[in-house]
Amino acid sequence: MIIRKLFKFEGAHIVRNCSSQQCRENIHGHSYIVEVFIRSDKLDRGCMVMDFSLLDKVKMFIESFDHTYSLWKGEAEELKHFIYKYNRRVAEFPLSPSAEGFALIFLYVIDLILKNTRFENGEGNIEVSSVRVHETATGYAEAFREDLQEVHFSVRDIHFSPGITEQWKTADWWEKLINA
Numbered sequence: 404m405i406i407r408k409l410f411k412f413e414g415a416h417i418v419r420n421c422s423s424q425q426c427r428e429n430i431h432g433h434s435y436i437v438e439v440f441i442r443s444d445k446l447d448r449g450c451m452v453m454d455f456s457l458l459d460k461v462k463m464f465i466e467s468f469d470h471t472y473s474l475w476k477g478e479a480e481e482l483k484h485f486i487y488k489y490n491r492r493v494a495e496f497p498l499s500p501s502a503e504g505f506a507l508i509f510l511y512v513i514d515l516i517l518k519n520t521r522f523e524n525g526e527g528n529i530e531v532s533s534v535r536v537h538e539t540a541t542g543y544a545e546a547f548r549e550d551l552q553e554v555h556f557s558v559r560d561i562h563f564s565p566g567i568t569e570q571w572k573t574a575d576w577w578e579k580l581i582n583a
């Protein structure tokens with residue numbers, strides 16, 4: 404069975420090296436909608452794959468990108484300097500921040516979050532099956548588990564600026580996840 408939870412964030416980026424000139428040469432923003440699909444062949448005592456409320460860390464993670472500039476690690480140093488100077492909320496990561504890049508990063512981190520979630524209500528065999536990232540009303544990218552074989556990065560390659568981390572309800576959750 405599959406459950407799906409929807410999250411939202413407002414984000415800014417540039418996607419370098421893409422075909423669209425508008426997209427690769429301009430800082431612009433989107434009202435992102437993120438659909439997280441989670442599957443299991445087992446139901447818990449409440450007849451649920453897992454309770455949506457156990458996705459609190461997933462919510463905190465995705466909302467880290469809200470009112471945030473998503474910065475590609477490979478961006479020019481001059482722009483990086485500008486972005487950090489004039490933005491409090493910056494998320495830097497190793498993939499280009501296309502819808503596909505976000506979907507892969509989200510899938511990877513949500514998988515890690517679920518692996519480190521304590522399930523105590525009879526849940527079992529839970530895994531994220533895909534993550535769908537809508538950039539606009541007309542376009543989305545969906546990453547599946549097998550897509551992660553094509554990319555090579557670590558959770559340590561994802562960095563959040565203090566403007567983001569200081570708003571986390573659980574201050575040390577990211578450190579704990581990285582070190583788990």
Ligand SMILES: Nc1nc2c(c(=O)[nH]1)N=C([C@H](O)[C@H](O)COP(=O)(O)OP(=O)(O)OP(=O)(O)O)CN2
Pocket residue numbers: 418423426431500501502503538539541542544
């Ligand atoms: N495969 C992808 N293609 C494009 C992405 C992407 O992430 N993955 N991103 C962009 C741009 O960020 C752009 O802002 C969105 O592009 P587009 O869908 O063309 O936006 P429009 O609002 O102009 O779409 P219409 O449906 O034509 O109104 C580009 N491509």
